[in-house]
Amino acid sequence: xxxxxxxxxxxxxxxxxxDDNILSVLIDRYQGKLxxxxxxxxxxxxxxxxDILQEVFLSxxxxxNSFDNSLKFSSWIYRIAHNKVISLWRKNRxxxxxxxxxxxxxxxxxxxxxxxxxxxxxxxxxxxxxNKALESLPVKYKEPLVLYFIENKSYEEISDILQMPVxxxxxxxxRAKEKMKQQIEDLIKAYE
Numbered sequence: 428x429x430x431x432x433x434x435x436x437x438x439x440x441x442x443x444x445x446d447d448n449i450l451s452v453l454i455d456r457y458q459g460k461l462x463x464x465x466x467x468x469x470x471x472x473x474x475x476x477x478d479i480l481q482e483v484f485l486s487x488x489x490x491x492n493s494f495d496n497s498l499k500f501s502s503w504i505y506r507i508a509h510n511k512v513i514s515l516w517r518k519n520r521x522x523x524x525x526x527x528x529x530x531x532x533x534x535x536x537x538x539x540x541x542x543x544x545x546x547x548x549x550x551x552x553x554x555x556x557x558n559k560a561l562e563s564l565p566v567k568y569k570e571p572l573v574l575y576f577i578e579n580k581s582y583e584e585i586s587d588i589l590q591m592p593v594x595x596x597x598x599x600x601x602r603a604k605e606k607m608k609q610q611i612e613d614l615i616k617a618y619e
Contacts, residue, residue: 431449432452435500436453440453441496443491444491450484450487453484453487453504460578461505462476464508464577465512467577468512468570469515470562479512479515483508483511487504499584502580502588503587505578505588506587506589557607557611560607560611560614564603568599568603568606571585571596571599571600574589582596
């Protein structure tokens with residue numbers, strides 16, 4: 428599989444149409460990224476995320492012949508992941524499950540050095556404020572924000588993933604930033 432590491436995603440997608448073994452290369456390439464994305468937009472527990480990832484890669488395998496190589500593979504697979512998350516939300520909502528969002532937006536260092544305790548505590552407090560502000564956002568604002576700032580996707584890629592016009596992506600990101608700013612200001616006042 429070493430010979431496939433330098434191939435583009437689109438080339439791998441084309442090869443997958445005739446060679447099932449290529450799926451493992453795509454899984455290696457995307458499993459961590461998609462898991463992070465799913466966690467950030469949903470805060471689902473690990474078991475649910477693993478189930479979603481299995482469904483995503485199964486969908487990739489089953490639908491690879493419908494993939495248009497003129498498009499970006501990453502946008503296509505993120506869209507599949509997005510749809511699987513929405514499906515699980517709907518399923519859980521229909522079974523009256525309450526999905527609470529956890530603080531998973533910023534990772535806090537595990538070890539504290541004695542001379543950095545005050546800085547670390549300040550970082551943790553700031554991370555908590557940012558996490559709470561992010562959690563308070565409606566999904567329609569949280570998703571483009573996570574895709575743009577955390578997953579480093581372009582407006583065009585976000586447009587493909589969320590299936591909305593590029594101008595709407597920009598509007599949602601701008602509104603999300605405004606809402607985040609207001610939430611952060613309110614939370615800081617509450618901490619004082």
